[in-house]
Amino acid sequence: MFEVIGERINTSRKAVQAAVADRDADYIIDDVKKQQDAGAHFIDVNAGARIGHEFEDMRWLINTIQPIATVPLCLDSPDPAVLEMAFQIVAKTPMINSISLEKERFDAMIPFLNGKDCKVIALCMDDSGMPSSSDDIVKRAVKLVEELNKINIKTENIYIDPLVQPISTDSKKGVMVLDAVRAIKAQFSDVHISGGLSNISYGLPQRKIINRTFVALMMAAGMDSAIIDPLDQKIMATIKTADMLLGNDNFCGRYLKGVRAGVIES
């Protein structure tokens, strides 16, 4: 089943930043409840935008969300100290967002992840920058899986983010990532493919139709998770429908449930 990581609790969003600054717990609780009701499987929590306040903001957010969370949290920070604190206070096995092959980040994250029971998002980014070809994405993904396996993180707990890039600047950026996802899944059938999708439509008008179409294509290639806004009803409907078409919805149960609930419309 496709797993949705709800992206809304992020202090780079203005309303969330204001709620965090004012310690407005009601706003945060209401937003998380809405994401869960809409079908989020994880709630991403990012407290990075108020520079100098990340540690305290993250602690407050988790303590605020924890009592009403029915799904695990996705702890989103580059700082192992923030992640360590957050890891200690979450109730369910969390997802960690994220490790990459950038030396500084990699060297900081490996000791943190070593010996922990968690899922982890692994970005195909290294010190040379964004990947420039399909092969480049695959090579980075292989390296990430190997390195994480070395510290006993099982392949089934790894969520590879192939780093979707704007098609507006290069018409081949869509097929580049689709080819890479197929190749990664051919090599590691247990690994998950996740990440943000909206970069694909950067610089073009009517972005949501691009994002929705692209998620269906990515799912056909092997993507089985994404970091998105679960309150975007149209993309959620596309995901549920594509998941059914790919054989992941027994007797079309979740699709029909979605239709009856009024969240899937043609």
Add this chain to the structure above:
Amino acid sequence: MADFNAMTEALIACDEDKVVQLVNAALTENVPAFDILNKGLIAGMDIVGEKMESGDMFIPEVLMAAQAMGSCVKILKPLLKEGESASSGTVLIGTVKGDLHDIGKNLVAMMMESAGMTVHNIGVDIPPEEFVKRIQETNAQIVCLSALLTTTMPMMKKTIDAIKESGLRDKVKIMVGGAPVTQAFSDEIGADGFAPDAGSASKLAKSLLN
């Protein structure tokens, strides 16, 4: 008589063949290369920039227009007379240390080049001291700092501080940009300007040069 308007329109229509044809036709009529560049092409790219800013043109179209512009500049540059410069100013642009994003920065560089500026695009993950060194080497009048991450925004301030310490602050105008960057942040760290997109960045650079 050269039809500068037709050149401008062909650029806006992203029609490379047409604009090259018009430039060659103008040259056979002995229209000065310098006039073709400024009155036809740069004027056209200014409009492209404005249309991008207002959401009437999009990145792929701007890339096509810039490519058409580039082909024409290649034809015109060797024909410029002594003392005539294709450059209306020198810009140094890079992504700050710790940040590897380059798409937005490269678009800004391209728009500024198309607007007639000499652009030194020095890449990503550039430490403050490297910016300082390259300002000295290039005699840049404008320095553009890019950051796409909230975690690398503080590096913009450090870079500006390094430029101040090196004694070069009065010699350059500093512009900042990138998705999380705002006008308020730009003011706070002592930059001279902020632009939300490549079209307005190019326009801002021009106004800072004057």
